[in-house]
Amino acid sequence: MNELEHLFNLSIDMLAIVDANGVFLRVNPAWERVLGHKVEDIEGQPFMRFVYEEDRELTQATALRIVVEKEEAVRFQNRYISKDGSIRWLSWNATADHNIGSIYCVARDITHAKMTEVQLMLRNSAIEASPFSISIADVGLPDMPLIYTNPAFERMTGYSVTEVTGKNCRFLQGDDREQPGVLALRTAIREERPITVVLRNYRKDGEMFYNELSLAPIHDDRGMLTHYVGISNDITLRVLADEKIQQQNQDLILANYNLANARQEALEAAIQIAQQNDQLKLTNLALGKARKEAENATRLKSQFLATMSHELRTPLNAIIGYTEIHLAGMTGELTGEQRDYQARVLANADHLLQLINDVLDISKIEAGRLEIVNKPFNVALWLEEVLDQTQGLAEEKKLGYTSALDQRMPPVIVGDAARLKQVAINLLSNAIKFTDSGTIRLQIRKHGHEAWKLIVEDTGIGIPSHMQETIFEEFRQVDSSSRRKQGGTGLGLAIVRKLALMMGGTIRVQSQMSKGSTFTVILPLDEPLHHYPEKDAGER
Amino acid sequence: MVNMNMKTWSVLIVDDEPDNVGVAQKVLTFNGATVRVARNGVEGLKMLESFFPTFILLDLSMPEMDGWEMFRRVRQIDSLANTPIIALTAHAMSGDRERVMEAGFDGYIAKPFRIDSFLEDIGACLKAFL
Numbered sequence: 177m178n179e180l181e182h183l184f185n186l187s188i189d190m191l192a193i194v195d196a197n198g199v200f201l202r203v204n205p206a207w208e209r210v211l212g213h214k215v216e217d218i219e220g221q222p223f224m225r226f227v228y229e230e231d232r233e234l235t236q237a238t239a240l241r242i243v244v245e246k247e248e249a250v251r252f253q254n255r256y257i258s259k260d261g262s263i264r265w266l267s268w269n270a271t272a273d274h275n276i277g278s279i280y281c282v283a284r285d286i287t288h289a290k291m292t293e294v295q296l297m298l299r300n301s302a303i304e305a306s307p308f309s310i311s312i313a314d315v316g317l318p319d320m321p322l323i324y325t326n327p328a329f330e331r332m333t334g335y336s337v338t339e340v341t342g343k344n345c346r347f348l349q350g351d352d353r354e355q356p357g358v359l360a361l362r363t364a365i366r367e368e369r370p371i372t373v374v375l376r377n378y379r380k381d382g383e384m385f386y387n388e389l390s391l392a393p394i395h396d397d398r399g400m401l402t403h404y405v406g407i408s409n410d411i412t413l414r415v416l417a418d419e420k421i422q423q424q425n426q427d428l429i430l431a432n433y434n435l436a437n438a439r440q441e442a443l444e445a446a447i448q449i450a451q452q453n454d455q456l457k458l459t460n461l462a463l464g465k466a467r468k469e470a471e472n473a474t475r476l477k478s479q480f481l482a483t484m485s486h487e488l489r490t491p492l493n494a495i496i497g498y499t500e501i502h503l504a505g506m507t508g509e510l511t512g513e514q515r516d517y518q519a520r521v522l523a524n525a526d527h528l529l530q531l532i533n534d535v536l537d538i539s540k541i542e543a544g545r546l547e548i549v550n551k552p553f554n555v556a557l558w559l560e561e562v563l564d565q566t567q568g569l570a571e572e573k574k575l576g577y578t579s580a581l582d583q584r585m586p587p588v589i590v591g592d593a594a595r596l597k598q599v600a601i602n603l604l605s606n607a608i609k610f611t612d613s614g615t616i617r618l619q620i621r622k623h624g625h626e627a628w629k630l631i632v633e634d635t636g637i638g639i640p641s642h643m644q645e646t647i648f649e650e651f652r653q654v655d656s657s658s659r660r661k662q663g664g665t666g667l668g669l670a671i672v673r674k675l676a677l678m679m680g681g682t683i684r685v686q687s688q689m690s691k692g693s694t695f696t697v698i699l700p701l702d703e704p705l706h707h708y709p710e711k712d713a714g715e716r
Numbered sequence: 717m718v719n720m721n722m723k724t725w726s727v728l729i730v731d732d733e734p735d736n737v738g739v740a741q742k743v744l745t746f747n748g749a750t751v752r753v754a755r756n757g758v759e760g761l762k763m764l765e766s767f768f769p770t771f772i773l774l775d776l777s778m779p780e781m782d783g784w785e786m787f788r789r790v791r792q793i794d795s796l797a798n799t800p801i802i803a804l805t806a807h808a809m810s811g812d813r814e815r816v817m818e819a820g821f822d823g824y825i826a827k828p829f830r831i832d833s834f835l836e837d838i839g840a841c842l843k844a845f846l
Contacts, residue, residue, distance in 0.1 A: 482809060486777065489806035490733055493828035497739025500831045506746040529828060536809065546810075594810070 189284045190266070196277035198222050198239060210266075210285045212259030228255035228263055242272045242279060253286070265290035309333070309408035311345065312394075315401050319344045320365075323403075332387070332410050334380030345406070348377040348387070361391065368393045368401050374411065386415040477543045481536055488532045496525045534667035537598075541674045548678050552704040553593040555585055559620060562597055566604040573608060576615030584622040590702040595675050596630070602668045603632040603695050611636030614692070623698055630697040639687040647685070648673040672697075720839055723748035728767060730760040730786060731775035731804065736827065740773060740804065743831055757781025761789055764796060771800040771822075771842060776807055787821065802841055 184191055184204050191204040203218045211218075211226065218226070227235045231254035238254075241247045249271050255263045266283040273280065303310050309329035313320050321342045330336050333348060340347075349358060357373035364371035370392040377387040388411045394403040499522045501507060503515065510518065540546040559581055570577040600618070607616050614635025621629045639647060648669050676683045681699035727744055731737045732755050741751045752767055754760035756778040772790070776783035783803060790796050802823035803816045816824045823841030825834060 482807070485809050486806045489808055489827050490736065493806065494733075494735035494739060496828040496830070497736075497743075501739065501742050501746075504746075504831060506742060525828070540809075 189282050192223075192281045192283070194223055194279040194281060196243065196279075198224055201278065210258070210264055211256060226256045228257055231255050238268075238270075239279070242270055243274075246272065246274060248272075253290075263287075306407075309406075309410075311340075311406045311408070313345060313404045313406070315403055320404070329408070332379075332385070332408060333377070339380075349375065350378040352376050352378070352384075357389075361389070364391065365404070374415070385410050385412040387411070474543060478540070481539055481543065485532070485536050489529075492525055492529055492532070496522060496529070499525065531667075534671060537671050538667055538674070541671070541678070546678070548592045548595060550590050550592055550702070552588050552590050554588055555620060556581060556587065558593055558597065559618075562600045562604070562618070565597075565601055566608070569605060569608045570616055573612070575608060575611055575613070577618075578615060579618040580620070582619070582621040582628075585620055585628060586701075586703050588704055589628070590704050591699070592679060595679065596699075599672050599675050599697060600630055600632070602672045603630075603697070606668055607632050607634035607636065607693070607695075610634065611692070622701070626701050627698050628701045630699065631694060633692065633694045635692040638689040638691055639685065639693055640689055641687075644685050644687060648683070720747070720835065725749035725770045726768070727751045728754065728760060728763060728769040728772045729804075730754045730757065730772065730778070730783065732756055732778040733775070736775070736804075740834075743834065747835075757783065757786030757789070760786050764790065764793070768795070769799060771802060771838070773802050773804045773825075774821075776803055776805040776816075784819065787819065791820065800841055802838065 187204055187206055190206040190210055192200055192207070193202040195201050199222050200219050203215055205215060207213065207218055208215055213226075224232055224235065234252070235254050238250060238252045242250050249269060251267070251269055253265060253267050256266055258264050264285055265287040267286045268281060268283050270279055270281040272278070303326050306326055306328055309332045310324075310326045311322050311329055312324040314323045317323075322340050322345055323342075325335070325337045325340050329340075333340075346353075346358075349355070355376055357375040360373050361371060361375070364373075370390070372388065372390040375387045375389055376384055378384055387408050389406055389408045391404055391406045393401050394405055396402045499518050502510060502518045503522065537546070559579060563577075563579055567577055604616065604618060611634040617631070617633040619629070619631040619633070621631065623629045673683050676697050676699070679699055681697055683695065683697045685693055685695050687693035722744065725744065725748075727749050729737055729740055729744075729751060731740075731753075737753050741753060744751050749770075752763055752769070754763050758780045760772070760774070761781075774783045774787060783805070787801055790799070790801060800822040802825060803821045804825045804827065805812070805816070806827040807816075808826035813824045813826070822844075823837060825837050829837075
């Protein structure tokens, strides 16, 4: 073997000599290693037989360039089919010796590199085609700039690859640096670990978007960090939808809370109302009961008064009646002593009757059972009746008795004639009782435009100044000895004052010891609006 | 003493209280009147079947039948329609007289009474009635 023969057999690259017809004249053992065919199975065969079908046309054209157009050292690539059917990429260097019509070829199996290249191209295409934004930052360069961004990045941010290459990706945050996502991102980068964060980023046109960024470190075969790859997605719509849902949820929660509150309040209000209702019902019941009790008490009281009146008068009728029968001599003539004693029984019975009347009056006033009944009455007739009932008493004590009716008084006034008479007679009886000599004067006077006065004047024993207020209290007299001497119940003035007050009037007394007393009752003057027939006057 | 001829009077006193009857009866009989006494309305009505009084003195509060009821029944008897009926009662509080007169009684005398005014009131009542 010559030297060339050695080299031919040792060559790693595939060596071949092809004749003008495209038939392998000679191949070296490298063919067998690459394609699996034995050398003797290749030699003598047309090379086109081993060329991958799709590459045959290209290969034919190239062969023509070499043979016909006589190009020298033509480089090309094509695919061959190996014995097992797999495809091998081959890179060719070929030249022709036109004198003898042979082609000398060197082929190298570049299948591995070719496959890697295809793979890389595919990956690149995939990255370019990715709907997610993909970017790569170089850790080895100062400030870790972006060195690659895919079209999706541009769609998302508005920035083209040329605009961003060489810049740190933080420009996407604008001035909005203090975000929790940014801080987390910085920490992850410092610690060289992958992270997914959501950032508020800003498009080239300034519009904010939510960027869900997943960042991962890339290490070289020695484990050194070289790059970061970032995959981003604009999740603004999702975030806004989430926020909306969250807001709606919060609104719902709030609405529910408010609703629950309102319901609670309504419930409490209802309970309160119910309680108040119950309370009101109870109060009403209690009030009704109290009113009934009060009414009952008043009814019982007046019933009691009526019964007392009746029951006290009945035995008095017998006492007074039988005594009078004796005094009238219906049972025969009495001795002087008998007559005297019977007269005393009668006087005491009279006193007792007066006492009963007064006590019942006071009781009625205090029980609220005494009513003032105002009707029109003739003043002159009324005065006459009063005089009729009191003149006798004055005559008995040989006292002077005068009366005067103010001419300015209207002839008919409105009032309770019976109660007024009771007041007048009471005052007059008192005056007569406490006067031993002199005159009793009764006057009716107009007092201003809206009042009139009933004045009873006497020339009696008088009332000491310190007693002038207390004489209007029940069971008060100037002194107890005078009561015994003068009789009287001690209730008269109390009744007079109560009646005067009930009729809207007042009473006052002026008195000097041993000179006499003047009682003045001032009453509202009420004239009737219509003319009343005479028969009403002075009657009850 | 009132100057009246009472000898022609025949009086029915209806009262359950013997002492009250006693006083009125004594005063009237002393002056010559004829007096019959009943202790309640039932007795009074029975008595009126055979006794035609000049007037009736009628107490109001009585057992069996009170004065109000007897008054109502007497007024329904034609032969007694014109017989004066005078209430003689210890119901002498304000309003009692009015109630009695409104019911249609011909007179009202409150107990206790004084003999003079008792006879005067009866006289006035009879005079007004005739």
